[in-house]
Amino acid sequence: MTVYLVGAGPGDPGLLTVRGAQLIASAAVVVYDRLTSAEILALARPDAEMIDVGKRAGYVTMPQSDINQILVDRGLTGVSVVRLKGGDPYVFGRGGEEAAALLEAGVAFENIPGITSAIAAPAAAGIPVTLRNEALSFTVVTGHEDPGSAQVNWEALAQTGGTIVILMGVGRIAKIAARLLAGGLAPHTPVAAIRWGTTPQQEVLRTTLAEVGTAGLESPSTIVVGNVAALDLLHRQPGQ
Ligand SMILES: C[S@@+](CC[C@H](N)C(=O)[O-])C[C@H]1O[C@@H](n2cnc3c(N)ncnc32)[C@H](O)[C@@H]1O
CATH class of the missing domain: 3.40.1010.10 (Tetrapyrrole methylase, N-terminal domain)
Structure with a gap:
């Protein structure tokens, strides 16, 4: 077996x-x-x-x-x-x-394989992680780095121009946001945090990179950084 x-x-x-x-x-x-x-x-x-x-x-x-x-x-x-x-x-x-x-x-x-929350949680909030001509890539990254092991280069990630999807990032989101800003992302870059995505307890919080550190995020959340985080295709009106 x-x-x-x-x-x-x-x-x-x-x-x-x-x-x-x-x-x-x-x-x-x-x-x-x-x-x-x-x-x-x-x-x-x-x-x-x-x-x-x-x-x-x-x-x-x-x-x-x-x-x-x-x-x-x-x-x-x-x-x-x-x-x-x-x-x-x-x-x-x-x-x-x-x-x-x-x-x-x-x-x-x-x-x-299973459907990862990195894609499904944003989708449940009406957020596509890629979008033709706007978000040409998405990076899935942990916000919970083990001390002493390989570290995420957040400043380099800020330069990709694509969507950044952060798992396990709630506890360190203020520091992560500061590093993404240092790497060149604009303070008004949209951020969405989807908590308990795809479940009846789902909550969606929309904010910006400048403000996400004090926005009161809670676990377990998938955090989306990038222009697509401003979208809500589930509630978009025809013609918008
Ligand atoms: C240890 S990681 C495991 C990820 C999992 N293997 C996957 O592919 O979705 C746990 C993290 O995934 C994210 N996560 C898992 N389920 C979620 C959900 N329903 N809604 C939002 N985020 C979720 C959160 O960032 C959580 O801290």
Whole structure:
């Protein structure tokens, strides 16, 4: 049997892939994170072993090495294991580390991509991350950098001219905004923060780069910086 690294999508259970839903419904073990919706967890077999390895920003409830070990141990027993991760497993989900641990232990695994919040949360607020002739690229970047590891070059990002999508950025947004401004972005550059995107709790906050640091953002939010952040295609009137 196999360990399946399954992307749960951004929150709306309807945005889980068909293959992901099939695998959850047949798994003997489901290992999941904090942001996984109850509706998706309810797809699991009544007799499935449900293991919560949830993490919160700022501290870790279970070290990554322990999560890797759970996946390896359960995988070696030969039952079907689903490792559910919010959004896409390989977009800031540490899915790459889990895949590497399984590979090293000789446990078969498969990655089932999910819809990432980096695209789905802006879309749920009417924001396209690219737009013909206006936003020719988008960069997805973490706002939560580990001290001592590779650091984001925010000043260089400011020069791309494309959309910047920041995940896990709420806690450091004032510093990030200051660095993007230092890199040349204008103070009036539009910013949107989409909290709990695609869920019934969704909240959208619109501001500017000059003011985002004091705008009262809350987690979990996807932060969009760039001209597209001023758009709301869901509520745009015909002819506008
Ligand atoms: C550890 S990262 C995981 C990202 C995930 N793998 C993905 O592809 O969406 C968690 C961050 O994703 C963003 N996020 C996840 N779900 C979200 C949602 N429903 N609405 C807005 N942002 C979300 C937030 O920035 C949150 O801090």
